[in-house]
Amino acid sequence: MxxxxxxxxxxxxxxxxxxxxxxxxLAACGGGDDGGSGGSGGSGxxxxxxxxxxxxxxxxxxxWQLLADQYAEETGVEIETQGLPPxxxxxxxxxxxxxxxxxxxxxxxxxxxxxxxxxxxxxAGYIEALGEESASLVPAGxxxxxxxxxxxxxxxxxxxxxxxxxxxxxxxxxGVDVPADESAMLxxxxxxxxxxxxxxxxxxxxxxxxxxxxxxxxxxxxxxxTPDWNEQRAAGDVSFAxxxxxxxxxxxxxxxxxxxxxxxxxxxxxxDAITQGLTQGTSLxxxxxxxxxxxxxxxxxxxxxxVQPFPPADGGDPFMLASPNYALSINASAEDGAKEAARxxxxxxxxxxxxxxxxELQGGVAITGPDENLSPVYEPVADLLESGDYAPLPNxxxxxxxxxxxxxxxxxxxxxxxxxxxxxxxSIDQAWDQ
Amino acid sequence: xxxxxxxxxxxxxxxxxTVPAAGGGQPARPRRSxxxxxxxRWWWALPAILAVLLIHYVATAGGALYAFTxxxxxGDFDWVGLDNFRRILDDPAxxxxxxxxxxxxxxxxxxxxxxxxxxxxxxxxxxxxRYLLRVLFFMPVVLSPLAVSYIWKFIFDxxxxxxxxxxxxxxxxxxxxxxPTLALWAVLVVMAWQTTGMVMVIYLAGLATVxxxxxxAAALDGASTWRRFRYITLPSIRPSLAIASTxxxxxxxxxxxxxxxxxxxxxxxxxxxxxxxxxxxTFALSNxxxxxxxxxxxxxxxxxxxVLQQAxxxxxx
Numbered sequence: 186m187x188x189x190x191x192x193x194x195x196x197x198x199x200x201x202x203x204x205x206x207x208x209x210x211l212a213a214c215g216g217g218d219d220g221g222s223g224g225s226g227g228s229g230x231x232x233x234x235x236x237x238x239x240x241x242x243x244x245x246x247x248x249w250q251l252l253a254d255q256y257a258e259e260t261g262v263e264i265e266t267q268g269l270p271p272x273x274x275x276x277x278x279x280x281x282x283x284x285x286x287x288x289x290x291x292x293x294x295x296x297x298x299x300x301x302x303x304x305x306x307x308x309a310g311y312i313e314a315l316g317e318e319s320a321s322l323v324p325a326g327x328x329x330x331x332x333x334x335x336x337x338x339x340x341x342x343x344x345x346x347x348x349x350x351x352x353x354x355x356x357x358x359x360g361v362d363v364p365a366d367e368s369a370m371l372x373x374x375x376x377x378x379x380x381x382x383x384x385x386x387x388x389x390x391x392x393x394x395x396x397x398x399x400x401x402x403x404x405x406x407x408x409x410x411t412p413d414w415n416e417q418r419a420a421g422d423v424s425f426a427x428x429x430x431x432x433x434x435x436x437x438x439x440x441x442x443x444x445x446x447x448x449x450x451x452x453x454x455x456x457d458a459i460t461q462g463l464t465q466g467t468s469l470x471x472x473x474x475x476x477x478x479x480x481x482x483x484x485x486x487x488x489x490x491x492v493q494p495f496p497p498a499d500g501g502d503p504f505m506l507a508s509p510n511y512a513l514s515i516n517a518s519a520e521d522g523a524k525e526a527a528r529x530x531x532x533x534x535x536x537x538x539x540x541x542x543x544x545e546l547q548g549g550v551a552i553t554g555p556d557e558n559l560s561p562v563y564e565p566v567a568d569l570l571e572s573g574d575y576a577p578l579p580n581x582x583x584x585x586x587x588x589x590x591x592x593x594x595x596x597x598x599x600x601x602x603x604x605x606x607x608x609x610x611x612s613i614d615q616a617w618d619q
Numbered sequence: 620x621x622x623x624x625x626x627x628x629x630x631x632x633x634x635x636x637t638v639p640a641a642g643g644g645q646p647a648r649p650r651r652s653x654x655x656x657x658x659x660r661w662w663w664a665l666p667a668i669l670a671v672l673l674i675h676y677v678a679t680a681g682g683a684l685y686a687f688t689x690x691x692x693x694g695d696f697d698w699v700g701l702d703n704f705r706r707i708l709d710d711p712a713x714x715x716x717x718x719x720x721x722x723x724x725x726x727x728x729x730x731x732x733x734x735x736x737x738x739x740x741x742x743x744x745x746x747x748x749r750y751l752l753r754v755l756f757f758m759p760v761v762l763s764p765l766a767v768s769y770i771w772k773f774i775f776d777x778x779x780x781x782x783x784x785x786x787x788x789x790x791x792x793x794x795x796x797x798x799p800t801l802a803l804w805a806v807l808v809v810m811a812w813q814t815t816g817m818v819m820v821i822y823l824a825g826l827a828t829v830x831x832x833x834x835x836a837a838a839l840d841g842a843s844t845w846r847r848f849r850y851i852t853l854p855s856i857r858p859s860l861a862i863a864s865t866x867x868x869x870x871x872x873x874x875x876x877x878x879x880x881x882x883x884x885x886x887x888x889x890x891x892x893x894x895x896x897x898x899x900x901t902f903a904l905s906n907x908x909x910x911x912x913x914x915x916x917x918x919x920x921x922x923x924x925x926v927l928q929q930a931x932x933x934x935x936x
Contacts, residue, residue, distance in 0.1 A: 598888075
């Protein structure tokens with residue numbers, strides 16, 4: 186009987202021990218971060234830090250990766266890099282910051298209008314305030330994208346102009362010059378459509394490209410006349426639905442669609458339609474950020490792409506979008522040593538020769554404005570950049586990612602024959618007020 | 620008679636301790652209430668039950684609480700009561716997503732079950748090539764839904780093979796995935812194409828239990844093909860019908876992969892479903908509270924329809 190009872194106790198012991206041991210094992214596996222830095226990489230010592238950034242291709246030729254490699258080589262500082270896909274980058278950083286496993290240095294988008302925007306994270310206390318050196322790099326008029334209560338939480342790295350990536354050779358072949366205004370553009374669209382070409386290649390199935398197109402058009406229709414339109418909207422003084430500028434912007438999209446400005450099947454086209462259209466010369470232009478135009482030109486020998494401003498409304502003046510679309514921030518919960526190493530990295534980034542190197546790698550414009558190193562890709566817009574005839578990407582200032590999503594899907598609908606301008610603008614207002 | 624005596628493998632009497640005593644004609648009186656052989660105690664399952672409770676139910680209930688908050692995925696949140704649910708009902712886009720979800724779920728349920736049953740009937744007995752054909756029809760089931768969707772995306776492309784075929788017949792090309800009226804049907808076609816093989820296999824398993832003798836007897840009595848199907852085959856495969864329809868309804872209600880890969884919910888929300896809206900609101904737009912409300916609504920809808928569907932296909936005999 187005693188033997189029977191002891192066997193029973195042994196059985197119970199085994200039953201309790203197995204899950205307990207499993208739990209302990211799991212706890213041991215998951216508890217590695219306790220002794221490390223706030224960073225994910227475990228290289229949070231004073232002589233190293235971890236660094237996360239978007240890496241669409243996943244390759245080693247990413248400008249952030251190349252810059253980190255150069256810094257590590259020059260200084261001997263160990264950097265653990267983490268290149269993540271852009272579509273999940275914002276979510277990954279939010280999750281890691283809340284879980285206490287975020288990298289020490291992170292790339293973000295300025296403002297609050299994107300899923301990877303820095304200001305909501307700074308407001309929640311996850312981002313370290315930066316010093317004067319970083320604040321001095323913020324372009325005039327862009328302070329609201331980087332600051333909360335006078336504290337700067339991200340260091341801009343370069344200015345990315347946004348307009349039309351223009352294939353000069355294809356335009357010459359089609360006998361088309363850069364249109365001076367909307368009427369000239371619509372005429373050119375008709376001419377090109379007759380030849381089986383298109384003025385623009387768009388990714389109608391990708392809402393972000395539709396949103397970028399609408400914003401690029403809004404530069405002349407909205408922000409040229411009212412640079413503080415976003416501030417007025419935030420104050421409730423104006424609305425998208427009542428804005429003549431936004432109505433004109435979306436009307437231009439509808440007019441372009443009806444005039445045959447887009448490639449055949451544009452509503453279902455993906456980003457491949459843009460690259461194919463530009464590289465094969467079947468389309469003259471596309472709405473892509475300037476850095477992407479540079480990358481595309483570099484990847485296609487013989488392809489001569491330049492950034493052109495979108496034609497203004499008849500009688501209007503050229504104006505464009507350009508803003509620091511990327512910035513670097515420091516994790517507020519990083520270890521002191523890693524934080525110090527991160528600050529040194531940001532200071533190194535701010536040095537003119539290193540900033541210039543990054544601009545060259547990324548294909549942007551120096552954060553201090555166009556200089557002698559300005560890429561030939563931006564030659565047509567150099568005057569606009571120098572004279573300050575540009576506004577930041579509007580969605581950076583918008584209060585939440587839903588506003589840009591409403592604009593993007595609304596324009597997508599207009600291209601596919603769904604909805605009307607008034608309903609699209611109302612939906613954007615609703616998204617703003619959420 | 621044999622059936623009532625128990626099969627040779629029936630160990631019930633032994634387990635229950637009612638085996639006749641050796642050499643005696645009378646069954647031995649049980650000396651104690653405990654069986655001679657035991658397979659376990661209920662509390663042995665406690666760790667697993669606890670794990671299931673914690674991982675499935677407590678975690679889900681915890682997530683559901685966020686449906687009543689305005690949490691953005693970071694920082695603090697406020698309790699907003701039923702505001703998120705009111706917003707769902709007030710938003711035409713989300714009502715559209717609900718309609719799309721129901722359209723896809725019931726379209727998927729009908730298409731897979733009708734075609735799957737027809738295939739199963741066709742490939743049940745007579746065809747010599749039935750084994751090869753079964754493999755061919757089942758093959759799409761083992762493929763990744765994403766991979767299948769990307770192949771179909773190429774097929775539906777404006778410059779893709781489907782429009783090339785249409786061009787041979789002189790028809791104008793269509794933007795299949797960018798046309799608000801065609802895109803949802805295109806998604807349904809891809810869903811049904813990939814899953815019909817699974818339904819076919821479920822029905823084939825059911826058809827294997829239908830005695831050929833009864834069908835032959837009915838045929839000899841002059842019953843038509845339709846009457847044999849209606850009064851012999853269909854009642855016999857009722858359990859398969861219940862399984863296949865339940866699985867397809869649930870799979871249809873939670874459709875996600877195909878929509879994301881084919882249209883991303885576009886054009887302008889024309890193919891958004893509740894599941895894609897949950898993803899978009901929660902992870903793309905950082906509206907975690909609102910996304911949780913959508914997810915809770917989707918769960919409730921699945922629960923209600925599953926119960927209704929079970930009641931509809933219950934064996935009332």
